[in-house]
Amino acid sequence: MIQFGSCRAVVFDLDGTLADTVGDLTTALNRTLIERDLPPPPEDAVRGMVGGGLAKLLQRGLAAHGISLGPAEHDAVLSRFVARYAANPAERSTLYPGARETLDALRAAGIACGLCTNKHDAIARDLLNTLGIAKSFGVIQGSDAGFPRKPDPAGLAHVVKALGAAPESTLMVGDGRTDLETARAAGLKAVVLVSFGYSVTPVTELGADAVINHLHDLVPDLALTAGAQ
Secondary structure, three states: OOOOOOOOOEEOOEEOOEOHHHHHHHHHHHHHHHOOOOOOOHHEEEEEEEEOOHHHHHHHHOOOOOOOOOOHHHHHHHHHHHHHHHOOOOOOOOOOHHHHHHHHHHHHOEEEEEEOOOOOOHHHHHHHEEEEEOOHHEEEOOOOOOOOOOOOOOOHHHHHHOOOOHHEEEEOOOHHHHHHHHHHHOOOOOEEOOOOOOOOOHHHHHHOOEEOOOOOHHHHOOOOOOOOO
16 A cells, blocks of 8 residues: 555546546437437447547547547537536436545545546536535636646646645546646646546556555545544
8 A cells, every 4th residue: 555644635536536427428428429310329438438528528429430520510519518418417427436435534634625627617516516525625627617628737736726735745536647647747746546437548557656446545545544534
């Protein structure tokens, strides 16, 4: 077990890290594809397409059928896709085991928690509120709230600063290469990747400081007191 006891803040990714959101993403994507008379992919296929935001997911969904749209048409289809997803982002989405308890333990130990996601800001907040964990975060940063998408580090750097933390005392928890590259570029102390997310490449091959198989594993890795566990 690698311990990160000097961390004073933790920034989480959302999709594939704290919550399994692929069910609602699949519903919205498939309705958008069906509108264009395209066969909907199964949920397992969509799981491998998630990452980088809704625009990337739509692009991959269309590319699976050999389709590439021009900018104007793509923007129109994307707008409908986003609207469908925003209307119901939490019907089938669920927290991963241990997510709520881990966030509670971090707060009890005085560790500031933030969230940095490529999901649209309003959708992320709606989802977090529905799942009942929005109040666990001192800062929530979505993809359209003034900063570029990950792996650009600007949004993550903003979250760290807004938490009142320093990069060298902040840990990033994510589920794949994008989170790893973002955290490295932002100069964070360390990166922990979960093994159960949406990464196509096995996370053990990405060079993170640690890989965990359950969110509960983060508590001992941070050397929290027994009372906070």
